[in-house]
Amino acid sequence: MLDVMLEEDWMGLPVWARNLAFRLACLQRPEDVELLRVAACDLHAFGPDWDAIAAELHRRADRLEAGQDVSLP
Numbered sequence: 001m002l003d004v005m006l007e008e009d010w011m012g013l014p015v016w017a018r019n020l021a022f023r024l025a026c027l028q029r030p031e032d033v034e035l036l037r038v039a040a041c042d043l044h045a046f047g048p049d050w051d052a053i054a055a056e057l058h059r060r061a062d063r064l065e066a067g068q069d070v071s072l073p
Helices: 002-008 015-028 033-044 048-065
Strands: none
Touching: 002 015, 002 033, 015 033, 033 048
């Protein structure tokens, strides 16, 4: 669903719904580097309120790519 939303109608979901969808997806696939990066970029697009969470998702993706152990917060 997220892939379709991003390709067809980027603003099709309200911010609260897209954030919830990305959170659920990240909980289901916590080691998916690509998903973490897409979620982080999406959060960055909606203002400074989400920047800290987006930065943490980027750091987590970087650690996973580097092969470091990443525990969920």
